[in-house]
Amino acid sequence: MRHAVFPEPGEVGLRADRLRIQRGDRTILSDLTIEIRPGELLALVGPNGAGKSTLLAAICGDLSPAAGTVEFAGRSLSGWTPIELARRRAMLPQRATMSFPFRVAEVVAMGRAPWAGTPYADEDDDAVAEALRLTRMESFTDRVFSALSGGEQARAALARVLAQRTGMLLLDEPTAALDLHHQELVLTLARDRARLGGSVVVVLHDLGLAAAYADRIALLAGGRLVADGPPVEVLTADRLSAVYQHEIEVFPHPGTGIPLVVPKRSTG
Structure with a gap:
């Protein structure tokens, strides 16, 4: 970055x-x-x-x-x-699919493709290592992407986007x-x-x-x-209830004031 x-x-x-x-x-x-x-x-x-x-x-x-x-x-x-x-700009789609048995490190390195042939290609190794560290995926580098859980695949895909450094x-x-x-x-x-x-x-x-x-x-x-x-x-x-067609309550968090959004549920 x-x-x-x-x-x-x-x-x-x-x-x-x-x-x-x-x-x-x-x-x-x-x-x-x-x-x-x-x-x-x-x-x-x-x-x-x-x-x-x-x-x-x-x-x-x-x-x-x-x-x-x-x-x-x-x-x-x-x-x-x-x-x-x-x-x-880097785009992370909803689903990341791989047709070949790429390792996680290879998937993350794909984020560096736009910089091939430029002076910034010298940063490839650092960018991949940083992205793996930020997403807590360092221990998965040699794992095959398709063998990961859904959540692990999501983090590896995010690491690819971060490695793109946009x-x-x-x-x-x-x-x-x-x-x-x-x-x-x-x-x-x-x-x-x-x-x-x-x-x-x-x-x-x-x-x-x-x-x-x-x-x-x-x-x-x-x-x-x-x-x-x-x-x-x-x-x-009122706005959320109308948009989601379900009665919704919004309360300020007692410590931060951040809105807490709660759908109304039947207690019966």
Whole structure:
């Protein structure tokens, strides 16, 4: 990460303007505008089918919009070559699959591919070692990726993304397969990256994790942006109850004031 170049915190690193994404006749995202700023961890939350992963794919450049624009560092996303983007943003998909019996160390080293043939290739070994250490995967280096548990594969995939050493991280449900301890580890790493000046966008289903770690939360529903702002402003009981179609209570944590989100349950 030492060679990653970050804009000043608060500047707009990426902007999606009036974005519309179509799949056949179906509109997945509609008239969505959002900014991603360096120095912030932005959490995308919302019910299943809200468009969170689709938005992340559009931001990444994997999906072309039917309407609207995506600008990265003041330039249209379509104006960047794939290798230029790969040196500036790293994408962690929901699922990482390997067709061949790669060892964990080899999988993590794949994150260094964008830097091949550049002076930064000299950092490959250090970058891989650092990523393995940060994700607590040092003891797994010689294990075959496909033989790992789901949570171990998720951490190895995250290590690959960290080894890429880019200024922007796009993480799609990075905590879904993880236990409580490793959920906290992953989001601490994401928050630390933002504190260093990077841009981090993470798709989460756990609203409590989003409240605890995000600087901003973007709440999506039905392919539209419902709210965008600090957790305490976005995560209100009335709004969440309407979006999730389930009665939800929100309380401030007695020690930190961070919103605690609790669905109402029948006691009978």
